[in-house]
Amino acid sequence: MNELKLKAIVLSSIDYSEKDKIIKLFSLEEGIISAVLKGVRSQNAKLKFASQPFCFADFNLIKKGDYYTVTSVNLEDSFFDLTKDINNYYMSFSLFEVVQASLMENEANPLVFINVLKALKATCYDKIDAKLVLLKFILGMLKVLGYRLNFNTCQVCKMPFISKIFLNLETGAIVCPSCTTPNCKQMTNAVYNLIKTLYSTEMERLNTITVTGSVLNEALNLTVQNFEQRVEKKLKTIKQL
Numbered sequence: 001m002n003e004l005k006l007k008a009i010v011l012s013s014i015d016y017s018e019k020d021k022i023i024k025l026f027s028l029e030e031g032i033i034s035a036v037l038k039g040v041r042s043q044n045a046k047l048k049f050a051s052q053p054f055c056f057a058d059f060n061l062i063k064k065g066d067y068y069t070v071t072s073v074n075l076e077d078s079f080f081d082l083t084k085d086i087n088n089y090y091m092s093f094s095l096f097e098v099v100q101a102s103l104m105e106n107e108a109n110p111l112v113f114i115n116v117l118k119a120l121k122a123t124c125y126d127k128i129d130a131k132l133v134l135l136k137f138i139l140g141m142l143k144v145l146g147y148r149l150n151f152n153t154c155q156v157c158k159m160p161f162i163s164k165i166f167l168n169l170e171t172g173a174i175v176c177p178s179c180t181t182p183n184c185k186q187m188t189n190a191v192y193n194l195i196k197t198l199y200s201t202e203m204e205r206l207n208t209i210t211v212t213g214s215v216l217n218e219a220l221n222l223t224v225q226n227f228e229q230r231v232e233k234k235l236k237t238i239k240q241l
Helices: 080-084 086-102 110-124 130-144 189-199 203-208 213-231
Strands: 002-016 020-027 031-037 056-064 067-077 165-168 173-175 184-187
Touching (some): 002 086, 080 086, 080 110, 086 213, 130 189, 184 189, 184 213
Parallel strands (some): 031 067
Antiparallel strands (some): 002 020, 002 056, 056 067, 165 184
């Protein structure tokens, strides 16, 4: 029997047997793993809180065969206020979709784990627009995956940008009009400047950025499309808003 101690965030949970749940955890030490919460569907279950999405805690697990079972949980933060606003709830849930679309199970990535916590804190406590937080997070994830953006010159011909700017959804590159293909989408100056600014702004300083709703929506939609093309998966939660 193997014991495991993890600092983890609950991504999701599903019912399992009559009184149990299976929770999906994103942990600092082991990446994404699943574990059983025994008896947690009972009315007075002590660990009921540990089945809730956004729960951030220290988890103690044991492994029997191929399965982990939770033995104890020490709560650090529930991020409960995220559940009070439907927009914040779905945008934050989209963070988890981005993580699961980017990382394999048991693939630890401390940087991504820390970025998730920073994003949840920015939305829940710093009251930063959840869409802005999600946009920043996806841009950071694209960096992690190796798809860095170059804002100084066209990524094909290397010439400085003079007039129109495009995002090539086939390659993920920012290009000039001469290097466009049918899969390119034009970026307005406002969208380009927002994405460029976010690229070098820390999550903790997002409150310094002012942007209109229409520009933010356009930038987020374009970045989501870029991300979906890179990982070849669709983000479903964000489409519900």
